[in-house]
Structures are given as C-alpha cells and as structure tokens.
Amino acid sequence: MEGWLYLVRSSRFGLQSSRKRYFVLEENSLHCFKCLPFSRTEDPIKSTLIDSCIRVADNGRESIHRKVLFIFTLYNSSDHSDQLKLGARSSEEAAKWMHSFKEAALKECLNRRENLLVFSRQKHRYFRLSRRRGIGHMNSLGLDWTDCSSVHAEPVTADVVAPYSWEIFGCRNGLRLFKEANGNFRRKNYDDHPAIMAVGMVDATSEAVFQTVMTIGASRSEWDFCVSRATIVEHLDGHTDIIQEQIKKDWLPWGMKPRELLMRRYWRREDDGTYVILFHSVIHKKCSPQKGYVRACLKGGGYVISPLNQGKQSVVKHMLSINWKYWKSSMFKSCEIYLTIRMTERVAALREMFRAKFGSYPCVDCSRGELTRCGASPECDKEDIKVELQSTVENGHTEDPPAEVPEEEPYIKPSNSTTPFLQLSNASDEFFDVPEQSEYEYFDLDSDQFMSECSEDTWFPDAANGKQTQVQERSQQKMSTAAIFVKKLQNLAVQRKIHRDLREVTLEEGLSCSSCLYGSTLPKDPTCSTPCSWTIPDPSTFLIRGKNYLQDWKKVKASGTLMQLVGVDWLKSDRREDDLGGRPSSLVQKYAAGFGSEFFFIINFQIPGSVTYNIALYYMMESPLGRNPLLERFVNGDDAFRNSRFKLIPFISKGSWIVRQTVGRKACLLATGLEINYFRGKNYLEIAVHIGSSSVATGITGLVLRYLNTLVIELAFLIQANTEEELPEFLLGTCQLNHLDIAKAVNARP
Incomplete structure (x- = not known):
C-alpha cells in the first residue's frame, strides 16, 4: 500500500505540527519519501521494519493547523516511547493504513515462526525509521497466511444469538x-x-x-x-x-x-x-x-x-x-x-x-x-474537479502512470539501524513540507470549530425570515510566532477534563475489605435476582467457528466450555492491580497450597480513571493442558502468539439500547487495540487487559459505567482457530455479570 500521509510531530511544549510525506508499505517494510517517487529504485529518505512487536492505536479525529486529520500511532509494545504518529485526510484512508500495518505485523510474526526465530531475542528492538544505505531487491517470502488471524475476512455480523430489540410501528x-x-x-x-x-x-x-x-x-x-x-x-x-x-x-x-x-x-x-x-x-x-x-x-x-x-x-x-x-x-x-x-x-x-x-x-x-465547501453554487463544479484530482494524486493513483515504473520490482528491505522514530523530530527534513495546491484549500468553518472552545464557533440560521445568516469568512491574519506560541500555551492550560456524567454525581465510595480473598469478592447468584452478582450463562448463546469453517465460513452454536468459572473479583484501587493470581490471599494460591493439579485461567480487566476498577474472572480446569494442543500452545507460548489468538465476544443482554449499540455483539481480538500483559505462574496464566490503552475502549467503558447498575453483561472467551487441525473452536469460558454497582467495589489489598 502507498499514499500520502501526514507525519505528526510534537514539540517539547506539547505543540503539534504535521508534515506531508509519501509512504510506501511493501511486505513488512515502510518507506518514507519527500515527494511521489517516479522509480522503484529511488531511495527513500527513511525506512523501517514492521515486526510482531508493533501495535497500531487509533487516535481519532484531530485538527492540526486547520487541517482535520484522522490520526493513528504506531508504537513498539516493548517500548511505548518509541512511536510514530501519522495522519490521513479521511477516516477510510486511515482505516486502510491501520489494517495494512496490522497485516504486516502479523505476517512478520508468522515469518519468524517459520524460520524458527525466537521472539524474545528481538523483544527490545526499536521500531526504527532509518536511512537506506544501498539499493537491492527483497525476495518474496511466499508465506502461508492460514496461520494469520486476518486471512479470512469474516462478515461483520453478530456472534451472539439474540432476538431483535426493535419493532416497527409506522412509516413516514x-x-x-x-x-x-x-x-x-x-x-x-x-x-x-x-x-x-x-x-x-x-x-x-x-x-x-x-x-x-x-x-x-x-x-x-x-x-x-x-x-x-x-x-x-x-x-x-x-x-x-x-x-x-x-x-x-x-x-x-x-x-x-x-x-x-x-x-x-x-x-x-x-x-x-x-x-x-x-x-x-x-x-x-x-x-x-x-x-x-x-x-x-x-x-x-x-x-x-x-x-x-x-x-x-x-x-x-x-x-x-x-x-x-x-x-x-x-x-x-x-x-x-x-x-x-x-x-x-x-x-x-x-x-x-x-x-x-x-x-x-x-x-x-x-x-x-x-x-461543506461547495454548497449548491455552480462554481463548485470546478472545485470538485480540483479536489478530485488532488485526491487521486495523494493516493498515488493516476490514469497515466510513468512508463518507466517497473511494477514487478519491489523496494529494498532496509537494514537494521539505531535511529528510533522518537528522533524523527530532529531529522534534517523537519521543516520541509509538501506544498498544497492552496494553503487553506481544505479549511472550512467546521475544521476551525473542531478545536475551538469559545462561543464564536457557532452557526446561526435566521428563524424569522427563513434565510440563513452567512458567517463572514474570517481573514487569515498572520500573527507573530510569539503570539501563536502564547495562544497555544493558553489552550493547553485549559485542557483539563472537568466534565462529569450525570450519573457520576451520585456515586458513593465503595466498600472496603481488608481481609478479602482474591477470587471471591463478588457473590454468585444462579437466579440472577441479586444485584451485583455473577452467574454462568448458556454457552449456546455464542457462535464460534465450526469444523468446516474454512470451506463454508459458517459459525455454530457453542455446546459447552472447556473451563469452569469458580470466582469473580470486583475491585477498586488507586493503581493498576496486576498478577492477582500470584498473591498469597488469592484463590489460586489456596489450591496451590493443597498440591492440587488444577490449572487456573484468569482474565483481569483494568478500568483506569480517578479510581481504577478491576473485574477479574477466575476459570479452573482439572484436566491436563496437554489434552488440548492449542490451549497448551497458548499458555506456554510467547506473547505475540497469544496476542494474535485471544478473543472476546461481548453481549449486553439487558440494558439501555445505546449501551448495546456501543458494545456490539461481534468477536474481537483484544490485543489489536488494547495493551495486554501476561503473568505465568506455576498453576495459572493471568491475562491483564488494560482498557485505558485505547481511547476508543475508554470511551465505550465510560458509557458502560454510566449505566452499569442497569446492565446484564455476558462475556465469552476463546482462542481463535485458523487451521483445519485447530478447528472447531471451543469456548474457554463464559460469564454473566448482573447489575454491577460501583459503590460495592471492594478495596484491593496490596
């Protein structure tokens, strides 16, 4: 994939700037050019490798110097300070780039396994964008994509069997x-x-x-x-x-x-x-x-x-x-x-x-x-043609491509370097930017309003005579560098999150329990009549890949679970609570002290905020891990393999329709958008899911917390199967959380 993107840099004062660059992603190599390359042998100004440690974070919609960009960040999971922030002019373009980067990371993950390389040896390798020293050719690897999670583009349909929640009452x-x-x-x-x-x-x-x-x-x-x-x-x-x-x-x-x-x-x-x-x-x-x-x-x-x-x-x-x-x-x-x-x-x-x-x-x-820009005037036809032409050029597609471009000749694969993305702000081309057709061609009233927090960014149609009062175009006055700097600092000073939800006004302090036993802080109620409790839902509610999924792409109802849910924690703390299974007062250590053969699978959701909440689910299995090769490989494997396989199916069975719409009913690979840490003990594996690592997940969780005591939440966990030997899939376990109450969260003990 190739096209124009904006390289977003931040100064030491937190001020952002963008520079337009042409990027080419081929195999697992990313190349950066100052302008559109006219030859496959042209040297890029910077290059890097996309490996299995790379993650992609969606930062959403931002305005940088009156350009509305859809931002995403590439970062190294072993060193979050090593990152690269890029921006696209449309959300569709940003989504295509993010998908391509995820594909490249998965492909490199498989390439390393096929060549018997150990991930831990390259765990701390920087996510670099280095200059290319020579010209050469990169051989095609001919990888088998059946081991990658994204080889089968599943239709976006619900993975939960549930009745339709709407009924028609009219047409108008x-x-x-x-x-x-x-x-x-x-x-x-x-x-x-x-x-x-x-x-x-x-x-x-x-x-x-x-x-x-x-x-x-x-x-x-x-x-x-x-x-x-x-x-x-x-x-x-x-x-x-x-x-x-x-x-x-x-x-x-x-x-x-x-x-x-x-x-x-x-x-x-x-x-x-x-x-x-x-x-x-x-x-x-x-x-x-x-x-x-x-x-x-x-x-x-x-x-x-x-x-x-x-x-x-x-x-x-x-x-x-x-x-x-x-x-x-x-x-x-x-x-x-x-x-x-x-x-x-x-x-x-x-x-x-x-x-x-x-x-x-x-x-x-x-x-x-x-x-927004054209309106209904006849003059908009010329502007549409101009924008369409630039859009075509920016995406790297022209009707008459240069004849000398050899389609079959790939770009060179860059060699390892020691220059991380963090040092891009000191690059020699920092102040070079690709000139636009017009400096303010894409500037409109909406993009200026997008980042403004004052009352002047409004629109007022005239209700008396039915005619719209046109907002006068503000002249683009050139301010001095010092004036711009002072204005930016003033904007940064007021960017505190001082809003609060209607429901958060009435929240009370949670209960404390200095002698809690981790794994038993939330009571079980099979009748679902007790608020703030848990039970085990029907596994047949969830759909998983069947035996012939690679041929017919059909999912079937789950018939059962591999593990049994034995306990749930509902905790609160002033910090992230990791490795709950390794604490002396945990349910896991209680079984370990009795020399039992049980194995525990713990899923710990960490919800950050002024108070950090933890929902920890404890699953137990009495049979040996060796009876299920895929599970054994997941438990004893590396983090890259775990990240590419661990899936969650969420479902809000009771609650507000806006929450049901927000959460959805589709299975998802958690590691593609969230930071996950794994803690391996003698008789357990704990998966700590950090919700705060994604702005999208944080927004969804904030809405769920607002309606939390009115919701019935059902969750299912599984390891994704990609080959015929691994199929059919199986559910690791399920859980139903009934009307959780923030006020009843238990204080975590160190």
Missing part, C-alpha cells in the same frame, strides 16, 4: 419508524421517554454521510431543521467531545420554552465501514444552562451509518430518547413522542439534501469536505 417521509420491542407508547410508566429509531437509505458513501453529520458548521442548516445553534464546548480526544445545541424556537409547540442540549458525542468506525455516532447528556462546569432556555436531557441517541451496494449507498439509522422536560407531557405524553419522532426525520432531510446536490450520481464522496 419514506422512513421506517421503530420503537424498542418492549415499549408501549400508551403505557404511562414506559420509562417516560421511549426510544425511537428512524431508518432510511441515502445515496452517498458512509464516510460522506459521517462527515456531514459530524459537521456543525453553516452547512448543517441545509439538512438539520431542528437545531438553530451548535457549539463544541470541549474537545476531549480524537473520538469524544462535548457539544451544545439549541433547538429552534419555531420548531417547538406553541407555549413551549426554548430547549437546549449539552451532550457528549462519541464516534467510531467498524471494520466494514460502518460509522457509529452516539450522544448522551452530561453536566459541564464551563457550560451552564443559557438564560431563557430549558436544558432537556438526552438519555441516549445517535446514528449508525452502514455501507450498502458496495459502498455506493448507505443505510442510516437515527435513534433518540429524550426527556424534553415539558410539563404538559404528564397529561399529553404523545406530545414528547411526537417531538422525538419529528427529530428523527432528519434522516429524510439528509437523503433529500444529497439527492438535490448531486442529482442522479449515486456515489458521493465528501470525505474531504466538498459538501
């Missing part, structure tokens, strides 16, 4: 309208604020719809008929920010005071190109309710944008559950339901906007901001 403006399956609009106590979902099809790519929905600039008034003003209050990370919206006065019923919403916005991209955008109300110290407005409560809402017809069209689902805080709703509940239904009809407005702007062209790609 070409949209199907759904309510939750257990909902009844006529029942007075139906959660008071029912969840409504509108589903429609839009003639545009999923990324184009995603960019449009994420935009809060002036172009939003072209389809969003509900909101009169939108502001980004605080940017938390690449996937999360705080948004304030004010509802149009003339859109609300007569006699109803103006409403506003303050909510946290979170987004992520699935492997199949589906975008998930979720909202829920929060309290923020910097944003109190506006005078004359009533702050409504968004219990949950968002969009699910899925590609259709090979990505040419998109299915858009818009879900909302709002407490409008309208006094008449106690007498006329249909009033609030009517408002929520009308708000979900924005999907129809999206559909008609794309249809009006682009006519009969079914495939619309607004990943670079054409929708």
